[in-house]
Amino acid sequence: MSPQRQIAVQLAERHYEAVEWVLLELGALGVERVAFRADGPRVTLADAVVMRAGFDPADGLEARVEQRLASLMHMLSPHARCHVSWSDVPQRHWSISLDDTRCGPVRVSDRLVVLHDPAGYTPADNEVVLRLHAGQGFGLGDHETTQLSAAAMERLVKPGMRVLDVGCGSGILALFAAALGADAVAVDIDAAAIANAWDNAELSGLEDRVRFVVSPAVEVSGTFDLGVANILVHTLVGLAQEIAQRIRPGGTLVLCGVGAGQVDLVLETYQRHALCEHSRERRGDWALICLQKR
Numbered sequence: 001m002s003p004q005r006q007i008a009v010q011l012a013e014r015h016y017e018a019v020e021w022v023l024l025e026l027g028a029l030g031v032e033r034v035a036f037r038a039d040g041p042r043v044t045l046a047d048a049v050v051m052r053a054g055f056d057p058a059d060g061l062e063a064r065v066e067q068r069l070a071s072l073m074h075m076l077s078p079h080a081r082c083h084v085s086w087s088d089v090p091q092r093h094w095s096i097s098l099d100d101t102r103c104g105p106v107r108v109s110d111r112l113v114v115l116h117d118p119a120g121y122t123p124a125d126n127e128v129v130l131r132l133h134a135g136q137g138f139g140l141g142d143h144e145t146t147q148l149s150a151a152a153m154e155r156l157v158k159p160g161m162r163v164l165d166v167g168c169g170s171g172i173l174a175l176f177a178a179a180l181g182a183d184a185v186a187v188d189i190d191a192a193a194i195a196n197a198w199d200n201a202e203l204s205g206l207e208d209r210v211r212f213v214v215s216p217a218v219e220v221s222g223t224f225d226l227g228v229a230n231i232l233v234h235t236l237v238g239l240a241q242e243i244a245q246r247i248r249p250g251g252t253l254v255l256c257g258v259g260a261g262q263v264d265l266v267l268e269t270y271q272r273h274a275l276c277e278h279s280r281e282r283r284g285d286w287a288l289i290c291l292q293k294r
Contacts (some may be wrong), residue, residue: 003088004029004054005061009069011082013049014284018142019082020051022072024190025232026065028053030094050273054094074261075233076285108141109150112176116140117275128179131203132170133196143283146162148288149173149230149280152254156226156290157182162204164224164246167231167241171210177226178209185220187213223248230256237269244273247293257286263287 011019020031031053044259070177073080080182087289105121113129115121121170123129123131132140141147153173157163162180165174167293174197177184188194191214217239229236236243236255248252253275258266260282266289267277275291282288 003057003130005057005089006052006054006087006089007050007062008034008050008085008087009082010048010050010084012080014089015073015076015082016049016051016121018072018076019069020254021143022068022232023051023065025235026055026068028055030054032094043116046260054089054092059242074263083101104207105214106141108172109134109154111154112141112150114141114172128176130172130175130179130200131280132172132175132200133203140170144283144286145288146172146228148283148286149228149254149256150176152157152178152281152288152290153177153228156252156282158256161225162222164220164227165216166227166229166243167229168197169193169236171200171212173228173230174210175204175206177228179204179207182209182226184210185224186210187214187215187218187220189214189216192248218242218246220246222246224251226252226254228254228256232257233259233262233266240269240273244270244275244293247275249293251293253293254288255291256286258287258289260285260287263289 009019023031031051034050034052069082073082108114110127111128112134113127115129118131153176155187157177157180161182161183163177163182165186168174168188171186174184174186187199194212194214198212201210224246225248227243255266270291274294276294278290278292280287280289
């Protein structure tokens with residue numbers, strides 16, 4: 001049995017989620033956090049952590065991954081750095097490891113709370129509580145882009161709306177829309193993410209309110225009152241036409257996963273498809289753009 005290729009990345013704690021997201025999008029079989037030895041022979045970073053991810057061997061894998069990580073670091077901050085090393089390891093079954101700090105309640109927005117384990121939690125009257133396991137899907141609610149997107153949906157979703165979630169990951173945004181009374185469709189290219197999102201729908205009692213589609217693009221029928229795409233910029237740009245076609249005239253599109261320095265690129269792309277800026281927000285290194293279809 002051929003070995004797997006394993007990447008070890010040393011990086012600042014605040015960039016962990018973004019790098020985890022990119023590695024999974026690039027085809028990582030799983031990601032885990034490992035202990036950081038400050039006295040080790042590596043570049044020292046403030047608040048550093050080390051993560052490992054496994055990949056099936058492929059031509060050009062290392063160059064492709066390292067190029068994306070370098071682009072991500074530059075997008076996050078002109079001074080952001082990560083240190084990368086590769087090794088061959090025996091075949092293993094990977095899963096995303098969740099440390100204890102991510103298993104408690106996560107307040108995603110004013111109303112949305114995500115629970116890994118509901119034991120002992122009593123929700124307030126106006127709270128929407130989802131039960132999620134990350135599995136192979138991105139999104140437990142503790143990343144700035146998820147929080148920006150959820151806050152926007154909290155304002156925009158009305159009962160009876162048709163809502164499209166592009167790149168749904170764990171399903172958190174589609175499930176939130178469904179819990180707010182919308183008819184939601186969730187799309188992801190990763191069949192494992194869709195399977196995990198379906199499990200989360202069942203955990204949250206929303207399996208009858210969300211339809212899940214494994215798709216490399218937005219291959220769903222009809223148009224939607226509201227679309228949300230919390231994915232990285234190169235995918236947002238590449239799928240602009242397909243996403244725009246799924247928004248009805250007068251409908252709203254929420255785009256996140258945009259680096260603060262890449263807003264103009266995304267806006268220029270979507271304006272070519274009859275979408276005009278309505279508002280924008282920023283949290284940390286990330287921006288959210290709200291657009292309206294002419």
